[in-house]
Amino acid sequence: CGGRLVGFNGALSAPQYPLKDSRTLNCDWHIHVAAGNRVRFTITVLDDLNSADSNGFCSSFAPNYIDVAEGSSASARILRRYCKKEISLSSVDSEKNELTIRYRQHGGTHFGSLFGFLAHYTTG
Incomplete structure (x- = not known):
């Protein structure tokens, strides 16, 4: 799963x-649009990933999450992490022409079955 996505939208x-x-799933998508443009990433459907900590936050230890990161390197800065049921799904805008989307799903019956997410991106 994952891959490289190019084009004005997808x-x-x-x-x-x-x-x-x-x-168990470990998927990375690298979104690349033309230089001088930005990427707007929007999740349209999100499962309850059920991985928030006891305070309701998405920690670095969350077993199920989606990271939206600036750039395409492994150390890319995380702009947003999704790990729980979201009331409002706002878009994430890049500062550059690349975003990386990381989807991690911890397998096994302890966490239950997930349908994950559906999302799209546009160029701005």
Whole structure:
């Protein structure tokens, strides 16, 4: 799962979407648009990833999450992390022409089956 996405706009989803699955998944998508443009990433459907800590925050230890990161390197700065049911799904805008989307799903029945997410990106 994952891959390189190019073009003015596109869509991506967890591999199992819209079905539920309990496999372990590690997916990275690298979105690249023309130089001088920015990327707007919007999640349209998000499962309750059920990984917030006891205070309701998405920690670095969350087993199920989606990271939206600036650039394409492994050390890219995280702009937003999703790990729980979100009341309002706002878009994330890049400062440059690249974003990396990281989807991590911890397998096994302890966390239950997830359908993950459905999202799209546009160029701005």
